[in-house]
Each structure stands twice: as C-alpha cells, then as structure tokens.
Amino acid sequence: METQNQNIIKPKVWQILGKTITKCKTSAEAIQEAGLDFTVWKHPNLHALPSGNNIISDNSYFTFRTDTEAILGDKVGCDYEMVQNVDAFGFFDSIIENYGGLHYESAGSLGYGALTYITAKLPEYIKVGRSDLIEQYLFLTSTHDGTGSMTIAFTPVRIYCANTLNAALQNCSNCIKIRHTASAAEKLKSAHKLLGLTNQLSTEMEAIFNRWSRVRISDPELKRLIQLAMVPNKETYELLKTGKESELSSQFNNTVSAVLDYSLTSPSQQEATTKGTLFGFYNSVTGYYQNVKGYRDNEAKFKSIMGGTGLQRNQTAFELCNDFAKQGSSIFN
Template sequence: MAHNLNFNNRTGKYSFFSVKEKAWHNLGQIVEEYPTSEEAIRFAGLDYEVEQSPLFTKSVGFIENGDDIIMNDSALEVPNYFANIRTDNNTVLGVVGKDYQIVQNREAFSFFDAIVGGGNGILYETAGALGNGERIFITAKLPDYIRVGNGDDITEKYIFLTTSHDGSGSITAAFTPVRIVCQNTLNASLKNMSNVVRIRHTAGAKQRLEDAHKVMGLANKLSNELEATFNHWSKITVGDDEMKKLIRLALCPNKETLTNLQKGSFDDISTVFKNTVDDAFAYAMISESQQMETTKGTLFGAYNAVTGYFQNVRNYKDNEAKLQSIVLGETAQLKSQKAFELCETFSRLGSDSLIFN
C-alpha cells in the first residue's frame, strides 16, 4: 500500500483529514471548514491513546517432575523494555526502552495551540496516521503571509509536526513556508536560527514539547527576515549560465562529483546527476511559476529552481517518501538549504562566489 495511511477497522475510515483539498490518493476525510484541535483529532482518526505494557517472552528450559522431564515454557519478563500498545484496538505499535516517554496525540495538538495562545489564528489543514498508527503528522497554517515583489508572489507559513509511538524517531516540529503559486516548500534557516525542533522521547519530553513553542516563536522573526531576503533576491539578476552553475552546486551529491566539476570533467559526471541538473534548470526556464517578475532570471528564481525541482518535478516512490525528503530533513531539505546558502553568498559577492569548493 503505497500511501501507507492507517485504516481504522473500528470506524471503517482512513486516518487522515484535509481541508478542502484532496490528497493522499483521495483517501481520508475532506472537510470544508478549518477544524478546532479537538475536531481535527477526530477527523484524522487520531483519537486513541497509547499505553506501555511490560514485555514478556517464553522461558526456555526443562524441569524434572518425578521420573518425567517436562518443558518449562513459563512467561519471562524482559527487563527495561516495554510494548507501546494502541488501546482502542490492542495493536502493538513498537518496543521501547525504559526511558521512553509517550507523547499522546492530543498532546501533539496542544503544542500547536500553545504557539498562538489556543486558536488565535492557527488553522489545522491536514493530519493523519501512518502504518498501524505508530507515526502521526499534523500541518497547521499560521496567520499572515510572506509577500515578495508587488504582493502577487505569496508564501504561506506553516508549522509541521510529526511524532512516532514505536521508538523510531524524535518528535519533530518544523517551520515550513509554502509558496502558493506552485505549492513549493521553501525550506530555509537563517544564520544561527533553525526552522526545525527535535525532541527525544525520553524523560522530560512532555515538558520540552510544551516549551518548544518558545523556540518555534522564532517563526515570526524568521518569516520577516525571509520576506526581506526574498524581496532582495528578486531584484538581483542571474544569467542562464550562473543559474545552471548555482543549480549544479546546490544539487552536487558527493565530493567525487564536485572534484569533476572543479576539473571541468563533465564526461566523468554521472548521467543521473546531469539529468537532475537539466530537469531543475528546465523547471527554472519554462515553469509558469518561474515566469513571474519575482522569479524570471532572478536569484529568487534560482533558489526556487532547486526547491521547486524536489516539490514539483522529481519522482518519488510514494507520498511518504516525498514527505520524508521535503519536510523531515532528508535530501530535498538539505539541498534546499544548500541553495539558500549559495544564494545568500551570491547576493553579497556576486557570480565570483560560484566556485566549486
């Protein structure tokens, strides 16, 4: 099942909701109005609890019983490990260590409510559960926008959160601007500020989840700085050769490829990388969203060529792989961050900054 959405046998529905827009293979619940956090939990099928239960295995061995020897298969408790169990259907979601602390689904939503004081402008847009319900995700739209140029190029501001109940990963919350014209996620962080908060499921995780909104409060400051940065970039002209060079640097996959670029040995560069660069460059040149005054032949357009490639051009095996790449800090986010850093340097030093080092 490519979408990997949880199907709840109790309700007969997939554990996912979206406001107005169909997504995830047209599965789940589509609602017309933005819900409250309590409604979102219910619409997404996340209204279940997770509890820890002691873990047991069979004791292996034999005991004497008079003249007979019988197998001893009594239960033996596994020390320092527990099973996380979904209480509405008794599904085991994962095995965790003694220090793991459960963060319930409702607590994940309370994180969002805390950011803006409980419903003052935050809009829950999607939420759902994957697999057996061991991983959940939530996206919420923040008030206001990032505006570039004369105001026609608008970026919405989102916060994305995902957490797992199987011990496989941390609680992750990320500030994620999305450019409306092409639904293009603009992953970026400035200077020493990060757009991602990761919290481990250990003792104190609940407290850190409650405190995380203080860090995510930087989102407003970050969005203001991004608006100023993007507007500045939209006024800097970038030629076709500079555009392609910047794309090559941003998408460069390894040191070997970088060495070949430095030497000008393009024949030794992999066909996969060449095709990736060509696809991103083609997106920059012909995509309708790249023909706006803010993006056509500009540094802002060069940045969007990289982020837009991952969002709108690259093929993924399924939606979960796309989610992992774009939002959860894997390939797309790393390359987008590299593009951001290259554009920031270009804005200060010009084309001389595009060196293969």
C-alpha cells in the same frame, strides 16, 4: 526518468496524505476528524531462546496502538516516554486562542500511525515583490516508533507552486525538537516560544527572498548553482570543482536537466520575482522535489520533502543563494 508533469501544481505535501480539518476548532476535534484519536502503549520485548525458554526483556520494549494493536516500533528503551497525540497536538489550542487568525488546516499520519502530524496556518503572508505570496505554517510531527523527536517547525509555502521553502537561517533554527523522555510533556508546554520565533523568521525570510529576487543570474550560472545544489556525494563535488564534467554520471546529469527544465519552462517560474533571478534558482530546487520528481509513493515524498533528501537539498540551495548574493559567481571558483 522523471515521469511527472512539471507544469501541474501538486497539492501541499502534507495534503496528499492527510485530511483537511479547517472547520475544527480544537486539536481534539482535529485528531478525531483525521482518525488520529488512538493511544499508544509500550510492552517489553520477548526473547525466544534456543532452549525453548522465553525471557521478558527489562530494557527493550515495543510500541503499539491499543485500538488496532499495530506495532509501531519494535525497539525502544525503558526510559522512552510515550506522548499521546492528544497531548502532543494540544499545545496548538492555546496558541490558536492567543493568535488571531491562526487555524488548523490538515492532519494525518504515516506508517499505520508511527508518525503523526498536524498543521496550522498563520494569517499573514511573506510577500516577495508585488504579488508573489508565501503562506506561513506551523507544522508539528510526533513519532511513536522511537526513531525521532517531536518536531515543531515554521514552514513557509510558496502559493504559485506549493513549494515548501523550509530552511534554517544562519542565526536561527526554524524548528524545535523535543525528545520522548519523561520530561517531554513539560518541554512541550514551552513549545509556544516558536511563535515568538515566527515573527523573526518571517521578517528575515521576507527580506532575504526579496533580496534574492533582485539578484539577476545567467542561464550558465543557474545551471552551475543547480549542479552544486544537487550534488549527491563528495566524488561528484570534486568532479564539478575540477572541471571534469564529462565524468559526471548520467543519473546526476539527468537530474540537473530536470531541475533546469523546470526552472526555465514551468509557469510558476516565469514571474518577475523568479525568472532569471536567484530566488528563481531557489524555487527551481524546491519545485523539483514538490512537482517534478517521481517517488515510490506519497509517504516517500512526504519524508523526502519534510525531513529527507528534499529538505537537505533545499537547505543547500538556501546556503548557495546566501553565498551567491554576497560573492557572486566567485563561489564557483
């Protein structure tokens, strides 16, 4: 059962965990202000054998913070290269110096520092219709537990409801991923090329969102689009495609009802750009994960929206919008 009030706009997903750092001029200041000024090292794992002997591994390591000695990852390889926060975030400094109006907004961490992040806000907006504004951010995450790459992403956020409108365009990814290897530091230096992509992404997304805002959809079409966007597995998809909706699970139907209710009743969904439009459907899915769905905790919400189920549903809704804009309701057949 959904317990959160859909009419209350929640903070941006990274604000619920991080710290506001708008007054910081450099990434070093931001890291210190957000409590991310720690270093990470790795150490060989120790294997305790039944005989009582202990063997130090030569190919299995764990990572830990040197200040608290908190273990961040317990199984990384010998070629895993640590990239400290100050180095991972440092590339933003040169971008901010060369991009007028770009400034830091927030920084934070998950899991005792296993994942750290920083955001920088671009000065321009994506404008949909007359007054529906979407803020633009560069969002960097770096992991210290061996489970992921450093990721630098272009992330638009709709002001009305703080929805992260993350989605990869068909001809252009919205992010750069850099593996933790010996060459990661060199690759990080080239990450500024994402700024070149932001102009392309911003222009394309503005055109796409405005096109969607002019495509009218009926309430039955809205419900079907929501059903397709929220499909959790192949079995559910097959039931939808074959018209066996009576066999759909109550959990799935409840989720669809929650998204539909948000779309039809939330104040943020009553704007001319969203009410009864394809753009409104897209925002109903992103808004559900941002403002309605209940989570175990804030870290679970962050992970879902920025890299988990929420992001996957966002991408599915984006693709459905593209298909519907071209083919109309024939995509339901």
